[in-house]
Amino acid sequence: MNVQIALKDRSYDVVLGQGVRHGVLEFIRRARPRTKTVVVVTSTSLRRQAWFDFVDDGLSVLEVPEGEAAKNFSALEALCENLADLRLSRDDVILSVGGGAITDMAGFGAAVYLRGIDVVHVATSLVGQVDAAIGGKTAINLAAGKNLVGAFHQPLGVFCDFETLESLPERERLSGMGEIAKCWLLEQRDVSDLDTTSLFELIEMSVRLKAAIVASDELENGRRALLNYGHTLAHAIEALALQRDTDELRHGEAVGIGLAYAARLAYALGRVDADAIVAHDTVLDQLGLHRSVPDDLDTMDIVRAMGHDKKAHHDLTFVLAGQGGFEVVPGVDPETVVRVLESFRGEA
Numbered sequence: 001m002n003v004q005i006a007l008k009d010r011s012y013d014v015v016l017g018q019g020v021r022h023g024v025l026e027f028i029r030r031a032r033p034r035t036k037t038v039v040v041v042t043s044t045s046l047r048r049q050a051w052f053d054f055v056d057d058g059l060s061v062l063e064v065p066e067g068e069a070a071k072n073f074s075a076l077e078a079l080c081e082n083l084a085d086l087r088l089s090r091d092d093v094i095l096s097v098g099g100g101a102i103t104d105m106a107g108f109g110a111a112v113y114l115r116g117i118d119v120v121h122v123a124t125s126l127v128g129q130v131d132a133a134i135g136g137k138t139a140i141n142l143a144a145g146k147n148l149v150g151a152f153h154q155p156l157g158v159f160c161d162f163e164t165l166e167s168l169p170e171r172e173r174l175s176g177m178g179e180i181a182k183c184w185l186l187e188q189r190d191v192s193d194l195d196t197t198s199l200f201e202l203i204e205m206s207v208r209l210k211a212a213i214v215a216s217d218e219l220e221n222g223r224r225a226l227l228n229y230g231h232t233l234a235h236a237i238e239a240l241a242l243q244r245d246t247d248e249l250r251h252g253e254a255v256g257i258g259l260a261y262a263a264r265l266a267y268a269l270g271r272v273d274a275d276a277i278v279a280h281d282t283v284l285d286q287l288g289l290h291r292s293v294p295d296d297l298d299t300m301d302i303v304r305a306m307g308h309d310k311k312a313h314h315d316l317t318f319v320l321a322g323q324g325g326f327e328v329v330p331g332v333d334p335e336t337v338v339r340v341l342e343s344f345r346g347e348a
């Protein structure tokens with residue numbers, strides 16, 4: 001099944017299904033007949049997976065570090081030097097194979113190498129399939145924060161092969177569920193339908209939502225910010241957990257917590273009734289997500305970190321539900337933010 005990301009002359013398809021990875025090289029040959037070289041960018045561990053079988057022996061494979069360790073300047077520099085050694089030209093294509101960290105970093109490499117070459121993503125994690133590989137946002141991290149250096153660079157195509165998810169560790173699967181919960185809530189779907197919706201249908205729903213939003217606001221000047229639902233608190237607790245450098249809170253786990261908090265904040269601000277909190281909690285429970293802020297994070301540190309979120313424009317900005325649907329709400333009163341956060345933490 002294909003879902004189109006409609007962006008005029010930069011439109012492309014997200015190809016979803018079992019085994020779709022086997023069509024990716026043929027897709028590149030057809031889409032870019034002048035291409036001589038396809039360079040695969042992946043990690044050592046992903047290269048060992050059984051599903052890596054779709055990469056022909058003849059292709060060059062460049063390995064980048066695992067996970068977030070790929071998203072920095074030194075890994076990017078090494079990647080670009082390797083691309084230059086292979087004499088990759090603007091007719092050639094990068095094929096990134098991995099989770100969101102690899103598609104973000106290889107996508108950014110494709111955006112800047114020779115001022116931009118084509119990239120195709122094979123998204124192998126649930127976060128990658130429902131979110132990261134789609135929409136053209138690419139980035140690496142700075143010490144000051146995640147995704148602070150990046151570019152918009154739309155891929156030529158995205159392949160989401162459900163078979164690759166079979167090897168995904170449980171915690172990574174749960175992380176993807178955080179983004180899926182966000183999409184389910186943004187779509188205002190009935191929680192009673194969740195039981196009878198398969199994982200693949202959930203992926204398709206999330207891809208369709210992202211496709212519609214990206215098509216209407218490619219560069220995040222408006223509606224695309226709704227995809228940050230739950231992310232103000234999520235980014236803050238993720239950043240603090242990372243600084244602690246202990247057991248890293250996965251992005252989607254943090255998003256789940258952020259969604260539960262956003263429902264409570266919307267209720268405290270008189271935007272929704274108490275049923276909205278129950279609906280959020282039920283969706284999170286059904287998808288296996290917990291909603292407790294780690295005990296050892298200080299409430300005031302979290303609130304300060306929320307004010308530093310790069311999308312917050314230096315005040316407390318949240319995506320919140322309301323009578324007219326979801327909207328970006330800037331300038332939320334800090335006292336309410338603190339009071340609701342303390343009471344939310346007290347529920348656990």
Ligand SMILES: NC(=O)c1ccc[n+]([C@@H]2O[C@H](COP(=O)([O-])OP(=O)(O)OC[C@H]3O[C@@H](n4cnc5c(N)ncnc54)[C@H](O)[C@@H]3O)[C@@H](O)[C@H]2O)c1
Pocket residue numbers: 043045046049066067068071098099100101102104124125126127128131132133134135136137138139146147164165166167168169172175251
């Ligand atoms: N560009 C965007 O719009 C966007 C959106 C959301 C998230 N992101 C970024 O995506 C990253 C998170 O993505 P992620 O959750 O996929 O993390 P990740 O890419 O770090 O992958 C998590 C782990 O799962 C492993 N993995 C991936 N696929 C696997 C598979 N099929 N089998 C076994 N192991 C597999 C990876 O090697 C890694 O160890 C973050 O850097 C985040 O900033 C970007």
